[in-house]
Amino acid sequence: MSTGTTAAAPVAARAAPVVKGSRRYWPRPKSIAGQLALLVVAAIVAAHVAAAVALFALREPWRAETRPGVAANRLAVIARLLDETAPNERDAILTAARRSVPSLRLEAWQGTPPAVESEWLRERPIIGRLRDAFGRELAIANLAPDASPEEPPVLHVGLRTPAGAQLQATLPDDALEPPKRGAIIFTFLFLATTLTLLTVWATRALTAPLAQLAGAAEAFGTSRVPLPLPRRGPDEVLALAGALDRMRARVNRLIDDRTQMLAAISHDLRTPITRLRLRAEFIDDEQARERTLRDLDQMNALVEAALAYARDERVAENRSAAEKPLIDIASLVQTVCDDYSDTGADVTMEQARHVLIRAHPEDLERAVNNLVDNAVKYAGCARLSVSKSANGVAIEVADDGPGIPEAERHAMLQPFVRGDRARNLNDASGFGLGLSIVLAIVEAHDGRLTLENRPAGGLSARIELPSSLAVPGERAARQPEVA
Template sequence: MRSPRLRLAALWPRSVAGQIALLIVAAMVVTHAVATLAFFTLREPWRPDDHPGVAATRIATVARLLDATAPDARDALLHAAARSLPTLRLAPWPDSAAAGTVSEALKTHSVVRRVRDGFGRPLAMADLAASETPPGIRVGIVTPAGARFSALVPDDERPPIRQGAIVVTFLFLAVALSLVTVWAARALTRPLARLAQAAEAFGTRMNVVALPENGPQEVVAVAQALDRMRARVRRLVDDRTQMLAAISHDLRTPITRLRLRAEFLEDDHTRTMTLRDLDQMNGLVETALSFVRDGQTGGEGSATLIDVASLVQTVSDAFADVGADVRVAATRHVLVRGRPEELQRAVTNLVDNAVKYGGGARLHITQAEHRVVVAVWDDGPGIPEAEREAMLQPFVRGDRARNLDTASGFGLGLSIVAAIAEAHDGRLILENRRPRGLAARLELPLAATAARPAPERMAAE
């Protein structure tokens, strides 16, 4: 025997279309139910004879007619009105009858107030007796002209419908339905948001984010397909990485043998050219291995707090020791969380490109909201805007000549920097400077702990 909750879950539609349709129908049903409840709660009786407003208007009309009629014709008019309006129990109220009392209940009675408002002038009224069938209060009425009669006022204390109450009721209905609809829509689209988050995380940092396992059928189907695609892409990337690492590693041995053989060449020019080609081949192998090692980072265990100023200064000193024009123009002591070797490799690649293509580098460290920016400036030719995105891809070089001369690289430096930045939840931005030059901005998130407060110092240019 299934529980009521399980039976209710079995009736819940599994598709997005079914859930949206159910949401719309439920909103319409609730709207009509609340509107109907408000109508029956605020409405007055449907029968005209039982309608308090109608009874009050008729009594006021009879009072006006009797007040305007000559005294000798009032009895006949009242008799005719009594026949036409039996529910009002109209009858003469002679002067000799008991005077009656004017109670507080009569003064505040809603129907009595309507009679007085309908008459338009002061109207004397007094309690005579109560009636149980039909329910009401028999009152004696004296008009300003002296016409006297009694009538049965419906004992209905319900006040007239106020437009404000109707407006407030439907305003509350609209707000409540809006809140419920927004909540239901968010609950319906939450699996889609989780699916988009997982896809975005996989596309940037290759992090494994849990895919939604429940929700509409379409979302579950897309999540399962994305999970299978993610596994295939990971296998493809792993196979490519392993193949590149194996080829690069195995090429080291034949390159070493060729270098040893080249040393015995008698022709100096041939020996020099051969050794140069072997050096470039060895550089390509080392760069490819670095790309495999640094470009596919993602380990979390080795992340530590790093002082960006110290790291940048270390890189700058290393280049300055070999005679390169590299200086730190602006620095700031801030902390980031990451892997020191990878971040040092990223800054080194940027400075190496600046020295290679711009003749020198100026490093600037600035702190923005929740992030630190390491900018490397050079005075080189820059990169055309149409080619900046491609320059972040592996084996894409900025120089037009494809021959491997001594000044060319292998197109992996910027791709390694971009991969390291993404692995640290940061990004690499390339911008041209004016009038010439390139600014490479490595943006990294600040560590959760507070950075060491140190004033920004400017190094002498």
């Protein structure tokens, strides 16, 4: 079977010319190693930039004491120092604290805290933080019972420690801000998501030429129209694409030469066979004449089979890009069954599921004919069925014959390989082209051929065809299966 059109011009192992206006102005390594290194460095730089932005956004202000929680903690520390210090040394500590933390407005206080602290003062969050930081009983008085006119609002309070140290201070009356855990978690999630997306995008861009190259290599030999090879990507991929394109051209040229040689030899053998037949008619010995004529008939049949095989390859190649008509596959199989039944062969249709597919009816009829002919020849009967499959339609031809040994099933799909190895050409039982022609037709329709021995005995040949055929050049490679 021809694997594609005659050799196209090999693709150059370098990037295609850049169209004016789409030129890239940023450097990029041309090798896979360089691009991987660039990807890693870019990911590390992006992570550091995102971490720096998060650190800048979540940093503490320069004057941390202006924050309510920080101010309450520092006031509690000063109060504990005064509480632990002798009374004659407290003024020095208070003076030093006033210079260190001017925002608290620390002053000495000689007032008396109320016996019962006001409910309003007790409910202030900053007072609760102050008591928690001090750690012991602390008497607090509100020195400004009226609402503070300052912006932001503040509390003027007087403190008295258990040791009798007293001072007054001003605290911000803002609500205590909880730690920015949500912002930190969001920052790291955003960083992880961004780096993941960046890595996936860059990796896909790097591996896309490899995937395209793998698809073209996989489709070579099964797709009539060769898939395009990558023209942009790392130098290694472009070099491999050029080598694959040149190899594809050489293989196509060899296959075309083989097909032409086979057709030419088979055609030229017709003339000497005809001359030998005429000369054989003058042989006096009747037995020798019959044997000679039988050998010539066998040679002529072999030539005709070889010509038909070469012709089928040409026809299939020419039809591959043509528009396939919509046909009812069950009606086509029923026609083949009726033709054999009319000749007295034991061929029956057991199941007929009407499914419409796009295919060449002449080619599919030839494939089903070959399968039925093999079943009738080696088993004496054939049972056909058409059913719905997972991806389209399945045609099955089953018989009750000896089947095919598992070790020989792959070889049976090759041209000029026969299943009756013990026979010779005098039996005129075929030349081993039937299954190879079926395989070529099925692959041309993007289908799959399966040979399997039935548990009850006999062989089951199954053709699976897609209900919607792919556009030429985009179909996935499928290999024949044997069970």
